[in-house]
Structures are given as C-alpha cells and as structure tokens.
Amino acid sequence: MKIALINPNTNADTTMRMVRIAAPHFAGQIDGLTAGFGSALITTEDALNTAGKAVLALQPQLEGYQAVVVSAFGDPGQEALARALSMPVVGIAQAAMSEASAIASRFCVVTTTPGLVARIAQRASELGHGSAFAGTWITPGDPVALTTDPDRLLAALHDATVAALSDDPAIEAVIIGGGPLAEAAKALAAQVPVPIVQPIPAALRLVQLGLSTQDLHT
Incomplete structure (x- = not known):
C-alpha cells in the first residue's frame, strides 16, 4: 500500500x-x-x-x-x-482529535502558533469534539525560532503542557499540534502525567x- x-x-x-x-x-x-x-x-x-x-x-x-x-x-x-x-x-488534526477523544473525556492542544488558535477551535467543533475540547495552549516565543532549536522547543512545549494541566485539571490527554513537532512530543510523553497524542x-x-x-x- x-x-x-x-x-x-x-x-x-x-x-x-x-x-x-x-x-x-x-x-x-x-x-x-x-x-x-x-x-x-x-x-x-x-x-x-x-x-x-x-x-x-x-x-x-x-x-x-x-x-x-x-x-x-x-x-x-x-x-x-x-x-x-x-x-x-x-x-492530522482530524486523526489526533479522534484519537484524543477516544482515550479522554477532555483534551487540549499545545502548539507554537498563536495565530491559529481560532482555527484549531473551529476544527474541533467541525469534527464534533467541541464539548471535549478544552482549548489551545501556546508556547512563548517566536514559532520559527522555536522550531529550529529542538531543546528549546521541547522545554517550551513542556511548560505549555504543564500550564494547561494546571489551568484545567480535567484535561486527560494533550495533543501536540503540529506534524514536525512529533519528535518533541515523543520526548515530552515521558515527562507529563497524561497521554500525549502525536498527530502524524x-x-x-x-x-x-x-x-x-x-x-x-x-
């Protein structure tokens, strides 16, 4: 195939x-x-x-x-x-949200792009996940700079994930919102207490x- x-x-x-x-x-x-x-x-x-x-x-x-x-x-x-x-x-958003909703009654997205927050929420609603979607948490700093520095990217995603779980303790799964972020997401999975969903x-x-x-x- x-x-x-x-x-x-x-x-x-x-x-x-x-x-x-x-x-x-x-x-x-x-x-x-x-x-x-x-x-x-x-x-x-x-x-x-x-x-x-x-x-x-x-x-x-x-x-x-x-x-x-x-x-x-x-x-x-x-x-x-x-x-x-x-x-x-x-x-990949479709797949990640489907997977997150299958393992959690409430999930969020953590990503690097503040300009796409509204579209991510729109996508969750379009796919029927509006009631389970807790929102999007954004890493601080310039997205372009973050994606060129793997260590800094991982640290920023970790901090945003911790913030999401602190802000909304009902969150049971976190999607790392971006295809190229999967490498950082894999490392992050060992650092946080809820499942991390990798979109690809x-x-x-x-x-x-x-x-x-x-x-x-x-």
Missing part, C-alpha cells in the same frame, strides 16, 4: 522529517509531497487558507496512491480533497484501521 504524505508548507526538509516520523508507523510505502506555493511555516489563518489551495493543487500527483495524509495541523484542503478523491484522505502517528493509525470512506471524510 502506498500513502502520500502531503506537507502543506513549502519546506521540503520538513516534508522529509515528517516522512521519517511516519515511517515506523506504517508497513507500506510513504511518499512525501511538498506544497508548490505558500509559506515555509504556517502560522496564520491566511497562510492556512493558502495551504489549502496548495494541497488541492497536488491532486494530479496522487494517482496510484491508496490514501493521503494532509500533514499540517488545521487540515488545510483535507475536506475538499476528500470530496474529490475516492481514496481515504486523513488530516495518529493519522497513520486512522488510515490502517480501514475505516470506511464516509468515516474518514467526516
């Missing part, structure tokens, strides 16, 4: 990193496709909207694949691409569950 992992930003190095993150969670072939236009890091709603158009523009390259993973938190273009294709099209592995699990096309499109 072949899966196309679409990176909705224009950074090919990020695409390669996300394919490496995905590979241990899938026995088949994973090919990375990078957006042909847009932003190198999606940090605003405008950038997310442009990323959705860039994802749809990749449709002609998807022939021969059995499934697609849209690997940006916010799932830009996922729903439109799912309507256009007969194969499963899974977004969650998306691979959702694909492999063999859910119906209708289930994957919701």
Whole structure:
C-alpha cells in the first residue's frame, strides 16, 4: 500500500522529517509531497487558507496512491480533497482529535502558533469534539525560532503542557499540534502525567484501521 504524505508548507526538509516520523508507523510505502506555493511555516489563518489551495493543487500527483495524509495541523484542503478523491484522505488534526477523544473525556492542544488558535477551535467543533475540547495552549516565543532549536522547543512545549494541566485539571490527554513537532512530543510523553497524542502517528493509525470512506471524510 502506498500513502502520500502531503506537507502543506513549502519546506521540503520538513516534508522529509515528517516522512521519517511516519515511517515506523506504517508497513507500506510513504511518499512525501511538498506544497508548490505558500509559506515555509504556517502560522496564520491566511497562510492556512493558502495551504489549502496548495494541497488541492497536488491532486494530479496522487494517482496510484491508496490514501493521503494532509500533514499540517488545521487540515488545510483535507475536506475538499476528500470530496474529490475516492481514496481515504486523513488530516492530522482530524486523526489526533479522534484519537484524543477516544482515550479522554477532555483534551487540549499545545502548539507554537498563536495565530491559529481560532482555527484549531473551529476544527474541533467541525469534527464534533467541541464539548471535549478544552482549548489551545501556546508556547512563548517566536514559532520559527522555536522550531529550529529542538531543546528549546521541547522545554517550551513542556511548560505549555504543564500550564494547561494546571489551568484545567480535567484535561486527560494533550495533543501536540503540529506534524514536525512529533519528535518533541515523543520526548515530552515521558515527562507529563497524561497521554500525549502525536498527530502524524495518529493519522497513520486512522488510515490502517480501514475505516470506511464516509468515516474518514467526516
């Protein structure tokens, strides 16, 4: 089975990193496709909207694949691409929220992009998780700078996660909201008392569950 992992930003190095993150969670072939236009890091709603158009523009390259993973938190273009294709099209926010809601009655998102807080809440509502979604906690500092410093990124995600659990003790699971953040999320899992959901592995699990096309499109 072949899966196309679409990176909705224009950074090919990020695409390669996300394919490496995905590979241990899938026995088949994973090919990375990078957006042909847009932003190198999606940090605003405008950038997310442009990323959705860039994802749809990749449709002609998807022939021969059995499934697609849209690997940006916010799932830009996922729903439109799912309507256009007969194969499963899974977004990493979709998969992570589905997994979090299955293991927790209340979950939150921790991420680096304050400009996407409203869209993350919108996505949770669209997917039917509004009552379980506790909100989004943001790391301090510039997102671009954080993503280039793994140690600082891990520390910032840890602090934001601790803040979330302190602010809302009912939170039972935390999603680290971003495909390239999975490496930090894996390390963070050993440092906090609740499950950490990593979006890319969650998306691979959702694909492999063999859910119906209708289930994957919701």
